[in-house]
Amino acid sequence: MNPKRYIFFFLFLLLLLSPSVFSFPLSPVFRVVDGDTIVVNYQGQKEKVRLIGVDTPETVDPRRPVQYFGKEASNFTKRMLTGKQVRLEFDQNKRDKYGRLLAYIHLSLAQAKDAPDCMVKSGPAEFDFDASLISCGYGHAYTRFPFARMDKYRDLERQARFSNRGLWAGGNSYEKLFDKAGEKGISAKQEGYFVASRNSDKFHRPDCKWAMKISDRNLIKFKTREEAIKAGLKPCGVCRP
Numbered sequence: 001m002n003p004k005r006y007i008f009f010f011l012f013l014l015l016l017l018s019p020s021v022f023s024f025p026l027s028p029v030f031r032v033v034d035g036d037t038i039v040v041n042y043q044g045q046k047e048k049v050r051l052i053g054v055d056t057p058e059t060v061d062p063r064r065p066v067q068y069f070g071k072e073a074s075n076f077t078k079r080m081l082t083g084k085q086v087r088l089e090f091d092q093n094k095r096d097k098y099g100r101l102l103a104y105i106h107l108s109l110a111q112a113k114d115a116p117d118c119m120v121k122s123g124p125a126e127f128d129f130d131a132s133l134i135s136c137g138y139g140h141a142y143t144r145f146p147f148a149r150m151d152k153y154r155d156l157e158r159q160a161r162f163s164n165r166g167l168w169a170g171g172n173s174y175e176k177l178f179d180k181a182g183e184k185g186i187s188a189k190q191e192g193y194f195v196a197s198r199n200s201d202k203f204h205r206p207d208c209k210w211a212m213k214i215s216d217r218n219l220i221k222f223k224t225r226e227e228a229i230k231a232g233l234k235p236c237g238v239c240r241p
């Protein structure tokens with residue numbers, strides 16, 4: 001090996017061993033949109049980031065009202081992340097269908113001196129912020145799409161609920177807070193109506209599999225069972241209204 005090559009090789013080794021090569025670059029947080037969405041500078045680009053595996057109550061969707069504890073969740077993320085340098089870690093998919101980055105957000109302990117005890121560490125020097133939102137009761141584990149830490153996040157949610165933390169305080173149930181489908185089911189049962197199709201002589205409970213197949217155009221509703229029978233309809237054999 002000639003001396004020039006030797007020096008080059010030595011410099012190359014030095015570069016490999018320097019910590020900056022091994023540590024991931026940090027992204028400054030420009031803005032917090034809501035509890036689970038932030039805007040960062042990632043590789044020189046302004047990028048919207050949706051946190052993986054956590055869902056906080058809605059505050060900014062104009063189609064929906066501000067949900068219970070949405071403001072608190074949003075304020076927590078603002079307080080902990082605004083102006084900080086975070087490390088993004090990706091899972092299977094780097095982006096969602098809206099083009100947002102999907103990432104776990106890591107925040108160094110040094111930047112979070114005021115961190116509450118409920119926050120979760122992801123290593124000796126960092127917090128896992130996605131996990132911390134769940135653990136502190138600002139959101140629930142979002143399991144609609146698979147992700148590597150799903151079991152851990154579910155566990156954290158169970159602990160937060162058990163400890164009545166944040167939005168779980170006062171024994172709030174998951175169904176009441178997040179499960180809109182469940183809510184619809186309950187109200188349908190409470191209203192106690194029955195449905196039928198204009199093209200059939202049977203009537204059903206609204207959650208019957210046959211009732212689900214009736215198109216809006218053909219749907220008829222009855223407040224009571226008697227009304228349906230008076231209209232000449234017979235009870236469905238499957239849902240037995």
Ligand SMILES: [Zn+2]
Pocket residue numbers: 203204205208209210211236237238239240
């Ligand atoms: Zn039926």
